[in-house]
Amino acid sequence: MNRGLWSHHRRIILAAAGVVTAIGLITYATVDTTVDDFFVAGTQPGMLEVEIFTQESCIICHGYVDPENVEVAPNWMGSMMAQAARDPVFYAGLAIANQDVAFAGDLCIRCHTPRAWVDGRADPPDGSALLAEDRDGVNCHTCHRMVDPIFKEGISPEEDVEILAAIDPLPIRPGSGNYIIDPEDRRRGPFIIDDPEPPHGVPTLFSPYHKTSELCATCHDVSNPVFERQPDGTYALGTLDMEHSTGDQYDMMPVERTYSEWLYSDYPFGVDAGGRFGGTIEDGIVSTCQSCHMPRREGRGCIFEDYELRPDMPKHDFAGANTWVLGTLVDLWPEDTLLDDDLLGAGQDRIFEMLELAATLQAEQDGGTLMVTVINETGHKLPTGYPEGRRMWLNVEYYDEFGELIAERGTYDLDEALLTGSDTKVYEMLLGVDAAVSAATGVPEGESFHFILNNVILLDNRIPPRGFTNAAYEEAGAPIVGADYPDGQYWDDTDYVLAQGAASATVNLYYQTSSREYIEFLRDENVTNDWGDILFQEWETHGKSEPFLMATATVSLDPFASGDHDLDGDVDAQDFAHLQRCYTGAGGGPVDPACEVVDFDFDDDVDLDDFAMFQELLTGPT
Ligand code: HEC
Ligand code: HEC
């Protein structure tokens, strides 16, 4: 292993508790790790004979914009992967990670701009050595030089034998950016190109690997190697200044498990999505990441018209769920001539379309209850990926017969960017630190946004995909926590007590990329640079990561009895007090109009039968 490129600066441990600096900011002790703690298998800095080129070497022939054709470079440029090293949320997060754990930035830069990492520019790990060209992020040449870490006889290119022989150790399973990049410039792609004059002047190899999810897995399972999984399933700090003891991603603290969520679902075997995601050509079956994130279309593989029109050109959309960061980039990098408002805007639209495809929402009345079901249509958890600040929630609006809004659950205040989550279902993953990490760093025990210090999953109630099993998810570090999804249940049900007087209910499913709490955290905890402030400003001027409406359903309600008289979403002691005031006794009606709501059996009195029915509706305060 070539680790010689690295200088082994050591940080001094400040103290075993938070330290208040002269200007009153709380700083925490930096964990005394070295770059060795972040060792990840695969290609190491200094191993490439030819550097990774920027997109500019490719767009001449792959950069056309033609509505009738498949746009490779323009679509990629409108995706978050092309912007992974321009993303202000990334830089704000990077600063905190380096503050918390020395050399953590080495891990981050590895995935967010591989061309910089393999060339040694993650030293120093704060990103200050990055070149302007490194902002290319996850670019063409990176992906198209990636080598399958498992050689497959008769399938993998023969050249791979020698490349893999030089890699020590080989990755145990894909993740954390353990890519193997061809040290030479040999481009790999999904097609067998039978051309007497090969297109690139360098070898172009047929690579079945590029049609698999395993390629994406390299970066879409993210683990923190500073922590070691213990026999009881908890995660504890490993020995410092040393590689992770097993090097297996599943023995490290899980951060993102998008690939594993997919792997242990029905999707690897193919799922009939009824054409929802464009499908893999005509049959509508989706399986790999590519089938949904690189949908097929007819087109040419380059600008030259004499190349054949292929029926199955993968579009480089890579649309995910980021609803606002693309919009900040032109402001942030005004000198960057590669950024183009139109391309970024088109990329943003594709993301919105993706979010609209992600879920099916159903709502139905059952007496005084509104039953809401959210069905996950994606190939992983919904939502998936980066946990911090990302969330999805149900908003319910009750209207009276005149169409006036009379009550709401899951209210979101757009100006304040604050969600009232206590009276509704919020789908999210919450991480935190345990007592041991708290003692070592001074970060308070419990929920935290300290990505690189977090070692406990406090909650993960995100909806799993078709065919998942709890046992496999636990093994893979993707457990369901604080919710109950029996194996295979790819939907979630929520019951609401109907608000009294409602004639219709509208249910809205919202997604948010970055919560106010997370953005404020990145601003307030930053004691090293101004990325936290820059991010906060961008967030404020670009709509504060406005929630995106993924799906909506409206139900007109039949007359119903509800125990919820004070319209606060539960049936509790206060409602009972109201019921008592309305008591008429059997046959003692007529019922006061204000009390009709508690005449559950509609027999024109409020008697013991109504009290019994009220008891069934009791939920207790929520
Ligand atoms: C995140 C990895 C990734 C990035 C970045 C990427 N590609 Fe691809 N590319 C792929 C994969 C995977 C396929 C094959 C997909 C399949 O067939 O399922 C592909 C297919 C292709 C193809 C053949 C089919 C086609 O659509 O034309 C070309 C050419 C190509 N890529 C060029 C580029 C260029 C040029 C860029 C940069 C502008 C780029 N790629 C960026 C992963 C990537
Ligand atoms: C194994 C590859 C990998 C590593 C290592 C990695 N990331 Fe990421 N990061 C990703 C992927 C993939 C996503 C996008 C997932 C998604 O959108 O849900 C992402 C998303 C993010 C986001 C969200 C960006 C946004 O616009 O909301 C931030 C912030 C971030 N990463 C910071 C970091 C930091 C800080 C580190 C190092 C401590 C790091 N990442 C290490 C792959 C990686």
Ligand code: HEC
């Ligand atoms: C001089 C023009 C030209 C340039 C520059 C160029 N390509 Fe290509 N590329 C082509 C042609 C032509 C094809 C064949 C298209 C086809 O057969 O449909 C091709 C095909 C590909 C394929 C598909 C290979 C396969 O086997 O499936 C990939 C991947 C690719 N190029 C990547 C790149 C990358 C990455 C760059 C920049 C580093 C690049 N190309 C630069 C002309 C070019």
Ligand code: HEC
């Ligand atoms: C059946 C279609 C489907 C498949 C298969 C699929 N995805 Fe997705 N993916 C989606 C949809 C829809 C969304 C948007 C909703 C969401 O965030 O979950 C999405 C979102 C994402 C995001 C963005 C998350 C964020 O927080 O911004 C990432 C990253 C992602 N997918 C990666 C992958 C990877 C990697 C694979 C393969 C292992 C994959 N997807 C397989 C449909 C799919």
Ligand code: HEC
């Ligand atoms: C070299 C690492 C790497 C590889 C390989 C990779 N990704 Fe990513 N991907 C990232 C990073 C880093 C981000 C996050 C960028 C950010 O948000 O700042 C990301 C983000 C995404 C997103 C989220 C975009 C959004 O809107 O939130 C999708 C979708 C995605 N990748 C799909 C794929 C697919 C499909 C593949 C395989 C064909 C793949 N990626 C391969 C590193 C990678």
